[in-house]
Amino acid sequence: MTPPTPRYLGLSTLALTCAAALVATAGAAQAAPAPAQGPASADNVEILVEPAVADDLPGGGEPLADAVVADVLAEEGAGIAALGAQEREVRVDIREAAGGSAFGVAIIAVPVGSEDAPQAWLFAADDGADGWEVGLEGSAEFSDILAGSALMDAEQRETVAASTDPGQDVTAATYIGVGLPFAIGTSMVMTGGPHGWGSGYPFSSVDFAGGNGQARAARGGYAYSLCTGWTRVIHDNGYSTDYYHLEDYQWLPGNNVGVGHYLGTQGNSLCAGGSTTGAHIHFGLRAYTDPNAAGWYVPLHGRTLGGWTFAEGAAYGGYVYRSGVGTVYPGGSVYNYGF
Known part of the structure; x- marks a missing residue:
């Protein structure tokens, strides 16, 4: 569309x-x-x-x-x-x-x-x-x-x-009920560990590439195309997720989508500017429950998405870990266990 x-x-x-x-x-x-x-x-x-x-x-x-x-x-x-x-x-x-x-x-x-x-x-x-x-x-x-x-x-x-109400009562937890931006049961390479949506803090974002290249909703919700190549899905749990640089793009003007809904493919789209050094999915996490920073990007550090807990280091560094499985650093393959 x-x-x-x-x-x-x-x-x-x-x-x-x-x-x-x-x-x-x-x-x-x-x-x-x-x-x-x-x-x-x-x-x-x-x-x-x-x-x-x-x-x-x-x-x-x-x-x-x-x-x-x-x-x-x-x-x-x-x-x-x-x-x-x-x-x-x-x-x-x-x-x-x-x-x-x-x-x-x-x-x-x-x-x-x-x-x-x-x-x-x-x-x-x-x-x-x-x-x-x-x-x-x-x-x-x-x-x-x-x-x-x-x-x-x-x-x-x-x-x-x-x-999106900043006054909603949501219990803080490391497990947030959000997966990863590709299909459950498949893997992609984490090409860049936790880093900012832009060049600074918070380290709210992570880059994925490889696999079949398809970006899919990390949880169900209402999906809004911000411009051609950038989608935001507002979930029902006080979070939303952003997907940028997408190509083969599906225009979604507020569609109610399920987890795993196809959004586009990894790409180099820059519909609102910025930069990219290779085709990937730039995936960001936002939250609405902090009245002082509602509707803004929040750190991935310590949060569990897709069955992996994120730990930040230097920008684009850090790692993810899962009990009984191990630790994956940038350049390694990450399996989406869902949520």
Whole structure:
């Protein structure tokens, strides 16, 4: 399945067109005031929205995009100009809209070849008297807005809202009920041990290659394509998993998938930038239960996935171990025992 073809909105162009129309109707003697420019009008902001979706949004999506970009900048702790100086781009992909509610994906993309990593959030939004209220995935606002929206079917809406709620009561444990990003009962080579989603901490990610090359869901849940080659599966246990660099890709706009569902194959896709030195699955773990860092990548160290407990060392080093089986270091084959 392929992603829908988006419509790209140039906010500054649209705003100027509207201003010109106001001048014409008001008469030459009275000039219209210059339209206010929000953060989404910056050159390093890209807005994607299907025409049918835009028709259900006040202003065609521009006011919503401004609100989403503002929340992304606050989460990142950087201004839009600072991101632009680093050649980073904010993408707002508005996927659904109905009844004053909206849902989509926000991405901070990085240059291809950069050692930095892209970031992405699902977002939910509600159009109120004071404009759009936006919640980014992992925030209480996201769960509250989504739970009360008119979007999605009830089961998907309720499950995703509950699973991503930072206030949920989940018992901390090394065994987290998540497997590995390939089929249970098969093996792949751990080409890179625990390391950051980007270049730093936490060491939330691990690289796999070889075997039959297929990336598969490490646990069931709702699967969202963030861009073509990057999937996030939100599980029902307070965790989600990311799969990046995928090729032969299956586009999943919120499908309810089971453990082992096919996502794509190991590859070198860089749909949101970053770097890769060879075809692999970049697999990352996220959690929602820490109110101070909800919806963010969490360390693999000490956690058991696929029957193996992870131990970090230097970036891309470390190892995995299993009682009665032994220890596997980067370059070794890891068997997925499931969970």
